[in-house]
Amino acid sequence: MVELRELRTCPATGVVVLINDAWPDAPLPALAPSDPCWACSDPGPVLARRGRLVAVPHPVPALGVEGEVRAKVERPGVRRDAVGVHELMFGGHDEADPDALILAFERIEDLRRDRRLRGFSLLRRAAPGRHPLWELFAIPTDLAPTDARAWCAHELVDGRRLIARSDGAVAIAAWAPVAPFEVWVLPEAGDGDFPVAHVGVARLAERVLGAMARWLGGPEVRMTVEWGTPWRIVLRPRLALGLATDAVGLPGHGVFPERAAAELRGVLG
Template sequence: MPSSIRTNIVSGDRVILAPERARRPRDHKLVPPDTSHTSESCPFCPTEPTRIPEPIRTRKSASFPDHEHAITVVPNLYPALTPADAEQAFARGPYDAFGGVGAHEVIIEAPEHIEHWTDLDARHIAEIFATWQERLCDLRNDQRLKDIIPFKNIGPRSGATLAHAHSQIIALPLVSPRQHQLLQRGEHYFELHHRCALCDALHHEEQSGERIILEDDAMLAWAPFASRSPFEVWIAPRAHSADFAHASHRDLTSLARHTRRILQLWEQAIGRVDHNLVLHSAPFAFADKAYYHWHLEMLPRLSTHGGFEWGSGAYINATASEVAARHLRELNS
């Protein structure tokens, strides 16, 4: 059965039905967490090049001068969506569905077996962000695709199934529900105030200083006022920009420094915690909008969502963002 995208006509929820994903391996159980993984257990290690598909893109990095391919982009062997799937929309009784056309790629982020970005230097992380940027620009050339989500899962509680440092990109034939929510709220705020909501948030955070953790001329890292989880962090450019494709080398360097430093501060505050990183860049048709502002969301997986969260769509967080931000600032100083 090919992949398809289904819509719940009652709730509006969207689900990607991806039968190929049922065959994914899970290597966390194969290797003890306190030992070095080897090529026998890690398909992303360079000693096992036949275990990954033909690369889509490779990239050099000054951090690994002895490796021609320091960063490698490959198709996901267990894709949620693929370019070969049919594009058509179809109905099943009252239900709407779309063919699962799209793309699902894996960025193998290091040529050696490294598991955490804190074990990489910031300039290499900037090269990873530059790779995300390149794939965004390339995938938007496919007129069937409307949206792209680069993300990174670390640890079993985040949904990760392989330990070797990697991130993923999924390109969709429609705008994702979360992106649709960001667009709707951004447009409504702009109609009322003639300003970008995230720009206003950044200005207020900078003025109050309560939730700011790191800042420089290019980027701010702060704990959102309504954090979904203790120690959640967002990072965004000071200058308004809807499209991550327009981020400069200076922006990517600053983003990499802030991201790596937040991960280090998390390790000091709460340990090497499982977490998710998600980049939000405007869907392709909205890349010039004044009401969308690209940003990186960093969410530590400190708790499991229960029935209330599933039922309400709201989150219960026992740690105020001001408290978390102050603690991280103190550790940074």
């Protein structure tokens, strides 16, 4: 077999990725089930509700609302307070609720009233036996939005990296994946602000996540919401990487997105 090596630049984010299929990537050991489950036992004060979903403050927040946003120049560098908000959102123990994105949107609208908060990130770590928890981070700097419209339109015509489409949503293997099997799920129309078409996108992301977990043997999968036109859910399974080029600022692994798309299409049927 001839090994393939490529450097790919993401058309939406500009990130450069090294893919070398001579370096196999292996699943990391599954996370132990959370027992006792913190979210089921002692989640603390509820900030907001939507159906069975609740938003609560993170018990050990990465950022805090107290402090000043202003940078302080001090030898030998610059320091600033980690001003921001870190919250958790969740529903039932074994269910991923597509309305989590609507609750997140409502929390973001509320947090925006604090004029110091400018950038918002959403992360969910999914693993078998673990309570699905969304983490919401609000930080005092803007996150630059990306424009994925031209890329998405091209991918829909090309088809080699297209994995699935349903309910106004499409799932496409990333052109320059920073992690093996990275998949972007986004509204098919290609425009519209978050959370337009949220239910179709969230449901398709869950289906692809299930297929990914079955195919890879159940590693943790990180799901993030990324801003831009259009907004999207990005899925990245955690695998032990053969390449360690991320240590020099060049994310690398061994799975070409064309192979990832073909394998995930096969699992989805």
